[in-house]
Amino acid sequence: MTTGTPEPLLALSDINTFYGQAQVHFDLSITVGRGHIVCLLGGNASGKSTTMKIILGLVKPRSGEVMFDGASLIGLTTPQIVRRGIASVPEARRLFADMSVRENILMGAFVRNDRDAVAQDLDRMLTLFPKLGQRLSQRAGSLSGGEQQMVAMARALMSRPRLIVMDEPTMGLSPLYVDRVLELIRTINQEGVSVFMVEQNASLALEIAHEAYVLQTGRIVLSGPARTLKDDPRVRDAYLGGSEAA
Amino acid sequence: MSSWLDYTINGLIVGNVYALVAVGLALIFGVSRLINFAQGSIYLVGAYIGWVAVVQLHTPLPLTIIFVAVVAALVGVIIERFGLRPLQNSVRIAPLLATIGISFVLDQLVMLTFSPNPRALPSQLPDVRFQVGGGTIGPLDLLIAGVGISSALLLFVFLRYSKLGWAVRAASQDRDAAMQMGVDVNRVNQAVFGIAAALGGVSGLLVGMYYNQIDTAMSLQATLKGVVAEVVGGAGNVPGAVVGSLLLGLVESYGVAVFGTSYRNLFAFLLLVVVLVLRPNGLFASARQAPPEPLTGTFIAPSRPVRIPRWALAVAVAAFAILPLLPVSFYILQTLINAWLLGMLALSLTLVAGTIGQVSLGHAALLAIGAYTSALLSLTLSVPVGLAIVAGGLMSAALGTILISPSFRLRGHYVSIATLAIGEIVSLVILNWESVTRGPIGISGIPPLSLFGYDLISPNSVYWFSFAVMVVLALLQARLLGSHLGRSFRAIRDDDIAARAYGLSLNRYKSLAFIFGGFAAGVSGGIAAHLYSYINHETFNTQQSILALTVVILGGLGNVVGAIVGAVALVGLPEVFRIAAEYRILIYGIVLLLLVRFRPQGLLGTI
Ligand SMILES: Nc1ncnc2c1ncn2[C@@H]1O[C@H](COP(=O)(O)OP(=O)(O)O)[C@@H](O)[C@H]1O
Numbered sequence: 048m049t050t051g052t053p054e055p056l057l058a059l060s061d062i063n064t065f066y067g068q069a070q071v072h073f074d075l076s077i078t079v080g081r082g083h084i085v086c087l088l089g090g091n092a093s094g095k096s097t098t099m100k101i102i103l104g105l106v107k108p109r110s111g112e113v114m115f116d117g118a119s120l121i122g123l124t125t126p127q128i129v130r131r132g133i134a135s136v137p138e139a140r141r142l143f144a145d146m147s148v149r150e151n152i153l154m155g156a157f158v159r160n161d162r163d164a165v166a167q168d169l170d171r172m173l174t175l176f177p178k179l180g181q182r183l184s185q186r187a188g189s190l191s192g193g194e195q196q197m198v199a200m201a202r203a204l205m206s207r208p209r210l211i212v213m214d215e216p217t218m219g220l221s222p223l224y225v226d227r228v229l230e231l232i233r234t235i236n237q238e239g240v241s242v243f244m245v246e247q248n249a250s251l252a253l254e255i256a257h258e259a260y261v262l263q264t265g266r267i268v269l270s271g272p273a274r275t276l277k278d279d280p281r282v283r284d285a286y287l288g289g290s291e292a293a
Numbered sequence: 294m295s296s297w298l299d300y301t302i303n304g305l306i307v308g309n310v311y312a313l314v315a316v317g318l319a320l321i322f323g324v325s326r327l328i329n330f331a332q333g334s335i336y337l338v339g340a341y342i343g344w345v346a347v348v349q350l351h352t353p354l355p356l357t358i359i360f361v362a363v364v365a366a367l368v369g370v371i372i373e374r375f376g377l378r379p380l381q382n383s384v385r386i387a388p389l390l391a392t393i394g395i396s397f398v399l400d401q402l403v404m405l406t407f408s409p410n411p412r413a414l415p416s417q418l419p420d421v422r423f424q425v426g427g428g429t430i431g432p433l434d435l436l437i438a439g440v441g442i443s444s445a446l447l448l449f450v451f452l453r454y455s456k457l458g459w460a461v462r463a464a465s466q467d468r469d470a471a472m473q474m475g476v477d478v479n480r481v482n483q484a485v486f487g488i489a490a491a492l493g494g495v496s497g498l499l500v501g502m503y504y505n506q507i508d509t510a511m512s513l514q515a516t517l518k519g520v521v522a523e524v525v526g527g528a529g530n531v532p533g534a535v536v537g538s539l540l541l542g543l544v545e546s547y548g549v550a551v552f553g554t555s556y557r558n559l560f561a562f563l564l565l566v567v568v569l570v571l572r573p574n575g576l577f578a579s580a581r582q583a584p585p586e587p588l589t590g591t592f593i594a595p596s597r598p599v600r601i602p603r604w605a606l607a608v609a610v611a612a613f614a615i616l617p618l619l620p621v622s623f624y625i626l627q628t629l630i631n632a633w634l635l636g637m638l639a640l641s642l643t644l645v646a647g648t649i650g651q652v653s654l655g656h657a658a659l660l661a662i663g664a665y666t667s668a669l670l671s672l673t674l675s676v677p678v679g680l681a682i683v684a685g686g687l688m689s690a691a692l693g694t695i696l697i698s699p700s701f702r703l704r705g706h707y708v709s710i711a712t713l714a715i716g717e718i719v720s721l722v723i724l725n726w727e728s729v730t731r732g733p734i735g736i737s738g739i740p741p742l743s744l745f746g747y748d749l750i751s752p753n754s755v756y757w758f759s760f761a762v763m764v765v766l767a768l769l770q771a772r773l774l775g776s777h778l779g780r781s782f783r784a785i786r787d788d789d790i791a792a793r794a795y796g797l798s799l800n801r802y803k804s805l806a807f808i809f810g811g812f813a814a815g816v817s818g819g820i821a822a823h824l825y826s827y828i829n830h831e832t833f834n835t836q837q838s839i840l841a842l843t844v845v846i847l848g849g850l851g852n853v854v855g856a857i858v859g860a861v862a863l864v865g866l867p868e869v870f871r872i873a874a875e876y877r878i879l880i881y882g883i884v885l886l887l888l889v890r891f892r893p894q895g896l897l898g899t900i
Pocket residue numbers: 066071089090091092093094095096097098
């Protein structure tokens with residue numbers, strides 16, 4: 048580690064992951080700097096969600112290291128990793144459909160024991176996501192996709208994480224909500240939470256990200272500051288402009 | 294004599310008792326997608342702990358209830374920690390099989406400790422009855438209702454207001470998402486098993502007091518009733534389980550009122566089959582819910598089967614064929630005859646459970662159908678025994694397949710429940726259809742085995758006959774599995790959705806497997822009937838179904854040679870080691886548990 052550059056908050060290095068015989072990651076290395084928004088781009092089945100699951104300990108890599116705040120996460124269970132300060136907004140949100148919106152948001156504070164502060168944070172969430180105020184006692188499963196995304200983000204913030212990992216937070220949302228979600232990610236980030244997000248929608252993600260990585264069938268093929276990648280013809284060809292379907 | 298109000302009160306009281314069992318099953322299913330077949334054993338344990346408390350420790354009633362709840366909860370926690378948690382990354386059927394093994398072990402331990410004889414469990418309450426409207430109600434009824442309602446309230450408060458309760462609810466709605474909130478799913482599981490066991494144990498205690506009698510047969514009945522109530526209410530749905538239980542209690546009570554006591558269970562299982570077939574998600578499942586899937590993952594432990602060269606098999610067959618010519622004792626021949634009969638049943642089950650993946654827990658019913666058909670044909674219509682046995686096989690194939698066909702659309706653990714229920718239904722029909730089956734008296738004087746007019750009475754001839762039949766069935770089955778049919782069967786087992794996408798008709802292949810399997814099992818039952826000369830509705834029971842399952846897993850699911858090796862091993866080894874009969878079931882349970890944990894692919898490997 049070179050002195051001068053601060054130690055990154057999260058560092059995946061040389062990760063190799065397998066599902067049975069099939070290899071999903073090939074020497075994957077990603078770092079998330081403190082206070083940064085880092086975006087992982089890639090097409091369908093390139094291994095993005097699996098990367099999230101590696102960070103959260105839901106899938107174990109065959110080899111490689113995951114460092115969070117200077118300590119290894121390898122071998123920890125998912126709840127232990129969450130207690131270290133990583134929260135998640137899972138793919139397709141995964142709310143607890145039969146629990147109320149309030150219960151869902153409070154589930155995010157499951158690892159905390161400071162009741163009063165939790166109650167304050169709940170109020171804070173309602174200022175951040177004002178629409179949820181009227182929905183608090185409604186079943187989470189009955190909300191629209193965009194509203195569910197808000198609940199999922201509020202739920203993740205309730206643990207007061209240092210890092211939030213998000214899997215395709217704009218997927219399936221109406222354009223209005225897409226903008227809203229991206230804006231909220233920026234707000235969250237400005238409050239000091241680092242963000243690692245997985246996206247297929249490259250042009251939007253690169254708007255708000257500091258750094259980005261491009262994943263292709265399990266290999267990082269490009270990486271760098273988001274500003275540079277946005278203008279990189281290879282990214283443009285693959286994800287932006289005409290061939291966005293790729 | 295009793296009024297309808299009495300039947301209603303009785304139905305609701307019994308329903309309360311079922312609810313205590315079913316709620317636990319629902320909690321466990323919610324969190325682990327597992328049907329806990331050991332739930333009835335905990336209920337049994339609860340009844341006997343209650344007996345110890347009341348009769349030996351003379352505890353007052355409130356203390357008795359607490360004592361039973363605490364000890365039962367401990368048993369539940371131990372089951373989860375040592376029986377199930379190690380199987381987390383195991384194959385899909387492993388936890389189900391483990392709970393079956395655990396239930397055998399617990400039941401046998403209770404039986405060995407307290408003897409199988411029924412015991413009286415005094416209720417400690419005054420024996421008075423109050424007039425209510427047109428019916429009567431006693432203090433015990435009120436106690437049962439009170440325990441039922443207060444347990445429901447406690448559970449509601451726990452789930453709604455405690456942190457662990459929230460974790461339970463979250464984990465049962467989305468296990469992975471709950472983990473990402475920091476929920477330790479192992480702790481949740483442990484809590485749920487503890488709660489389920491406490492409720493189940495108290496239920497056993499109350500039932501014992503209600504009937505003033507406890508015995509070891511309570512266990513399986515309780516599991517079955519609890520499962521019926523839980524599935525009727527919607528697997529994993531806690532309030533649904535309560536409603537399902539009350540409904541079951543009422544249906545049974547009114548059924549008894551109209552038809553008589555021996556029909557009680559028949560109504561329970563018919564209700565189950567009807568619900569499974571028409572509304573597999575239960576009566577109260579909301580439409581949004583996809584059917585709760587049993588645990589995902591590969592169905593059976595993948596393995597490379599042990600290759601046995603043909604010449605070695607031929608040598609083994611020849612050796613067993615000439616065995617009676619050597620100076621071996623009658624006792625050894627007798628043991629091997631039993632092994633060959635069990636081997637035929639195992640061939641049937643390894644095809645159905647192993648090759649096509651329908652884990653049947655009611656396979657003994659196929660034996661019973663074959664046995665009754667063959668016995669009645671030869672006895673009442675004087676059909677030659679050899680022909681009658683073949684007819685028994687055909688009847689078992691036809692009737693077995695027809696009975697099971699409504700549940701072809703079920704998957705995973707639901708198949709096991711359905712087959713278990715169908716097995717019970719067959720045995721109850723035999724019990725109640727007196728004009729044909731002679732009901733509880735059974736059929737005696739069944740003519741001995743004979744072939745082409747020659748009686749097969751000497752041990753040697755019986756040995757050769759049963760061995761030859763088994764070898765022929767095994768050869769046929771091996772042929773079948775080697776053909777394209779075998780590949781289709783396995784495709785359906787490994788991924789039924791993909792198999793259907795390739796154009797395989799699941800119903801047709803499942804029927805074929807049950808027809809072939811039914812025939813083999815029916816022939817085995819037919820031979821047994823003529824060998825025993827007396828059969829009744831209990832000759833072929835669930836214990837044999839489970840024994841066959843253990844044999845099949847021991848040999849390796851789907852493995853034809855394995856089925857026979859397994860049968861010889863499980864019948865033979867207890868004889869070799871001269872293990873007393875009462876310890877055998879215990880040993881079978883332990884073997885099943887060890888296999889599931891340490892060698893799920895069995896001795897010769899799955900195919
Ligand atoms: N649980 C699993 N078992 C087996 N294969 C999986 C599993 N999850 C994902 N895969 C496979 O791994 C590859 C990467 O999946 P994933 O990480 O979900 O990709 P992405 O999120 O980029 O679409 C895909 O080919 C997918 O089919």
